[in-house]
Every structure is written in C-alpha cells, then in structure tokens.
Amino acid sequence: MVSVPGGSVLQNGERVASEPVRAEMHSASEPPNGDSKDKRSKQIVWRNVILMSLLHVGTVYALFLIPKAHPLTWIWSYLCFVITALGVTAGAHRLWSHRSYKATLPLRLFLAAANSMAFQNDIFEWSRDHRVHHKYSETDADPHNAKRGFFFAHVGWLFVRKHGDVIEKGKKLDVSDLLADPVVVLQRKYYKTSVVLMCFVVPTLVPWYFWGESLWNSYFLSSILRYTISLNVTWLVNSAAHMYGNRPYDKNISPRENRFVTFGAIGEGFHNYHHTFPFDYSASEFGFRFNPTTCFIDLMCWxxxxxNRKRVSPEMIQARKLRTGDGST
Structure with missing residues (x-):
C-alpha cells in the first residue's frame, strides 16, 4: 500500500536512496460519486460472512481433535503455520509490497507457494492493497481503516465491498514492478489451483501419507486450524497494532508497537516503526530480535x-525519535 518514501537508507552497509514504487495497475470500476462510494462500503458480502463463520466454527471443532492427533501432526501443522506466515511477511509484505530486499528466482518461487498456502489474495492484489494502506492509512482509501473500529480493521473489511476511495486511489498507484515479475504473474494466473494444493491438499496429505494420520484429523488441524490462526494473526496487525501500544517513532500516526502481535505475526508487530520506515527489510529497529522473519531473510542472504537488504541508519532512527516520537522506548 505504500509509495516508498524518499530519503537515504543503509543497504548492505552503504547509504543509498530508497527505491520508488513503479507501475500501473488494473482494478474494478470506481463508483460515480462520493455518496455511492460510501454506500458501496456498507454493502455486505454475505458469501464472505457465511464462509468465514463456517471456517471459525470448524476451527473450534478442530481444537477438540488436538488430543486425538499424532504428535507429528502437531509439529507438521506448526511448520505449515510458519511457512504460511513467511509467505505473507517475508513474501507479499517485505519483498513484493515494499521491495525492502531482493530475492532470487528459487526463493521467489518458494515464497509464492507459501503465499498461496496463506490464501489471503494473490501477491499482486495483496501488495497493491498494502501500498494503498500505507499511503492512505486511516482514511476511507485504507482497505482496513482502523478508524472504523477494531472489528472492521480486523475482519469486518472483508464482509463489505471496498470503499470507492480504495478503488479510486488504488488505480493511481504505480505497481508495474509487480506485473513485471513473472513469479507474481504466474501465481496470479494459477492462484485458485495453487491455493487448493498449498492451503488444503498438501497440508492434509502429508500426515496421512507419512505417519498414518487420519485424513479427518489432518484436514482439520493442518488445514483449517492452521489457516484460521494464520488469518487472525495477520488481521491483528491491521487491528490491534493500529490501536494498542506505544509510538516511539511517530506519535502522529495510528500504528503502534505491539509485543503480542510481534510474537504471533513472527516479527510484524513493530508497527509504529514499520509505518515510519516502511522500506526497512527488518520492519524493526532491533534486527533479528523477536523477529523470525528477519532471521529467515538473513539466512536466505547467507x-x-x-x-540488497535495506536498513535505516541508527542516526536516522534516533533523530526521528527525538523529533516525532512519544518519548517511550
């Protein structure tokens, strides 16, 4: 959702200018006027309401299956959760939305597959909407505008049509860098098939084939439970991390530092820092501390x-804290 701001950053120890976001995008037609834009944002998408309700009912049922499942199924389900999370955090977020580091073709293919396992829209749509979120944060053009309340920012935004401003502003963003990546284009073209395979079929079949877990337990734990938890963890970045916590870098914006979200979202809860310095590959001042996603990217570099990991210099961070921070640490 963001056009990467200007300024200098540290890239592999050298100070360089941050990259501009490039490109053009295609989206749904915009509503004709302001009133219809607002009405559109209140139109309930009942299919999403029903499917999401059924998903969470299935998740509650899955909790009762945990004691009956093989311990290896627990481990496999958690591994799938980590892969799912990386598909969003290291993939759609830090790589494709913010271009905060560069990845080779094999790594991009892995992250695209992991992103399909996450089933949170394809890389192109996720990244486009995320750039809109950053550029127009906490306005009607923000897909999950936190000013509309915790529930809306968490999941309610999926229950209604996008506000017309989201579509209108999104059309004006430059996203050709996404369309120029063959991995993004390939995943978008075969997204539904890749989701069926990566989000449901593979997680379900592995425990059944390798250690004799029942398909029933395998499906509800490795697919349904894992998927629902990963969704809610991501949503907490939009809701809790925009409402609860301190703002040591910029007290004038809504995003906060939230330790609970940091733990659940494998490093994405340093949200006041991230919105202040969205081009930093670590999304945090503290490097790999409390940040498994940063550890993963560092390992991939090794x-x-x-x-080409982009970092903000300590001097820039300290200067920003003194200038706009709330005085907390």
Whole structure:
C-alpha cells in the first residue's frame, strides 16, 4: 500500500536512496460519486460472512481433535503455520509490497507457494492493497481503516465491498514492478489451483501419507486450524497494532508497537516503526530480535538466495525519535 518514501537508507552497509514504487495497475470500476462510494462500503458480502463463520466454527471443532492427533501432526501443522506466515511477511509484505530486499528466482518461487498456502489474495492484489494502506492509512482509501473500529480493521473489511476511495486511489498507484515479475504473474494466473494444493491438499496429505494420520484429523488441524490462526494473526496487525501500544517513532500516526502481535505475526508487530520506515527489510529497529522473519531473510542472504537488504541508519532512527516520537522506548 505504500509509495516508498524518499530519503537515504543503509543497504548492505552503504547509504543509498530508497527505491520508488513503479507501475500501473488494473482494478474494478470506481463508483460515480462520493455518496455511492460510501454506500458501496456498507454493502455486505454475505458469501464472505457465511464462509468465514463456517471456517471459525470448524476451527473450534478442530481444537477438540488436538488430543486425538499424532504428535507429528502437531509439529507438521506448526511448520505449515510458519511457512504460511513467511509467505505473507517475508513474501507479499517485505519483498513484493515494499521491495525492502531482493530475492532470487528459487526463493521467489518458494515464497509464492507459501503465499498461496496463506490464501489471503494473490501477491499482486495483496501488495497493491498494502501500498494503498500505507499511503492512505486511516482514511476511507485504507482497505482496513482502523478508524472504523477494531472489528472492521480486523475482519469486518472483508464482509463489505471496498470503499470507492480504495478503488479510486488504488488505480493511481504505480505497481508495474509487480506485473513485471513473472513469479507474481504466474501465481496470479494459477492462484485458485495453487491455493487448493498449498492451503488444503498438501497440508492434509502429508500426515496421512507419512505417519498414518487420519485424513479427518489432518484436514482439520493442518488445514483449517492452521489457516484460521494464520488469518487472525495477520488481521491483528491491521487491528490491534493500529490501536494498542506505544509510538516511539511517530506519535502522529495510528500504528503502534505491539509485543503480542510481534510474537504471533513472527516479527510484524513493530508497527509504529514499520509505518515510519516502511522500506526497512527488518520492519524493526532491533534486527533479528523477536523477529523470525528477519532471521529467515538473513539466512536466505547467507545462502546466497537474497541480497540488497535495506536498513535505516541508527542516526536516522534516533533523530526521528527525538523529533516525532512519544518519548517511550
């Protein structure tokens, strides 16, 4: 959702200018006037309401299956959760939305597959909407505007049509860099098929095939329970991390530092920092501390699969704290 701001950052120890977001995008037609834009944002999408309700009912049922499942199924389900999370945090978010580091083709293919396991819209749509979120945060053009309340920012935004401003502003964003990536285009073209395979079929079949878990337990734990938890963890970044916590970097914006979200979202809860410095690959001042996503990207760089990590200098961070922070640490 953001056009990467200007200024200098540290890239592999050297100060460089942050990259501009490039490109053009295609979206749904915009409503003709302001009134219809507002009416559109109140139109309930009943299909989403019903499906999301059934998903959460299934998740409650899945909790009762945990004691009956093989311990290896627990481990596999958690591994799937981590892969799912990385598909969003290291993939759609830090790589494709913010271009905060570069990834080789094998790593991009892995992250695209992991993103399909996450089933939170394809990389193109996720990244486009996220850039809109950053550029127009807490306005009607923000897809999950936190000023409309916790429930709306968490999941309610999926229950109604997008506000017309989201569509209108989104059309004006430059996103050709996404369309120029063949991995993004490929995933978008075969998204439904990849979601069925990565989000449901593979997580379900592995426990059944390798250690004899029942397909029933495998489906509800490795697919339904894992998927629902990963969704809610991501949503907490939009809701809780925009409402609860301190603002040591910029007290004039809504996003906060939230330790609970940081833990659940494998490093995405340093949200006041992230909205202040969205081009930093670590999304945090503290590097790999409390940040498994940063550890993963660092490991990929060590393996030669990633490079060009962008960082903010300590001097820039301290200056920003003194200028706009709330005085907390």
């Amino acid at each position: 393996l030669g699969l990633a490079s």
